[in-house]
Amino acid sequence: MQLIISGKGLGLTDAIENYVAKKINPLEKFFKGIIRADVTLGKETKHRVKGEIFYAECKLAIPGNDIFEREGGKDLYSAIDGLKDGLEVELKRRKAKLHKNDKKIHIARRSNKEYQD
DSSP states (O other), rough: OOEEEESSSSSSHHHHHHHHHHHHHGGTTTTTTTTEEEEEEEOOOOOOOOOEEEEEEEEEOOSSSSSEEEEEESSSHHHHHHHHEEEEEEEEHHHHHHHHHHEEEEEEEEHHHHHHO
């Protein structure tokens, strides 16, 4: 999996990049077909909540439709943790949907063979 990390309105340090890599790379165990992960980290200053609000968003390029997730938080690390949790849920959901469709195709093929003489 190719991992691309970019920042908007904040500087990326090696510690932040390593933390993102540590959280995003293990997602491959939930879905083997991940091609690329574009992670954008940023800071929103104009928000209804006082103080600086950080966000983390990721677009996963996988076969079929891509998956996009965005999470916010009071600090950057909590936003990255929330992003990882959201992506994990979406990947499990996508994998279950594909598995369900595979079962339907298998059942349809089997039933067609049973009725042919």
